[in-house]
Amino acid sequence: MATVELYTTPICGFCQATKRLLDSKGVSYSDVDVMADPSRRAEMTQRANGGRTVPQIFIDGKHIGGNAELQALERDGKLDALLNG
Numbered sequence: 001m002a003t004v005e006l007y008t009t010p011i012c013g014f015c016q017a018t019k020r021l022l023d024s025k026g027v028s029y030s031d032v033d034v035m036a037d038p039s040r041r042a043e044m045t046q047r048a049n050g051g052r053t054v055p056q057i058f059i060d061g062k063h064i065g066g067n068a069e070l071q072a073l074e075r076d077g078k079l080d081a082l083l084n085g
Contacts, residue, residue, distance in 0.1 A: 001027070001028070001083065001084065002027075002059050002060045002082060002083050002085050003030075003059070003060055003061070004027055004028070004029035004030070004057070004058070004059055004083070005029065005030050005032070005058040006018060006019070006029050006030065006031045006032065006055050006056070006057055006058075007032045007034050007040070007041075007044040007054055007055060007056040008031055008032070008054050008055045009033060009034060009035040009054050010033060010035060010036075011035070012054050012055065014054070014055060014066065014067035014068075015054055015055045015067070017067050017071075018055045018057060018066075018070055019031075021071070021074060025079075025080070027083055032044070034054060047063065048063055049063065051065070051066070053066060054066075055067055057069070057070055059082050059083065060082075060085065064082075
């Protein structure tokens, strides 16, 4: 199974949708709450090539984007292949 990393905040609806999708697939992920730990936001922005919104999603270290990109991968039938390495 791939390593999945999320940068989120607890008040973000798109973050919750991302987690619901991953949870429905039984995927484990690390979740960095950039609201609780603001110092991690700069790390997120750098890793996401300037992306400042949440969620920011990484699968095996590769930047996927946000919830819209994750949902598009699922719709296109490409997400499972990424998650299974």
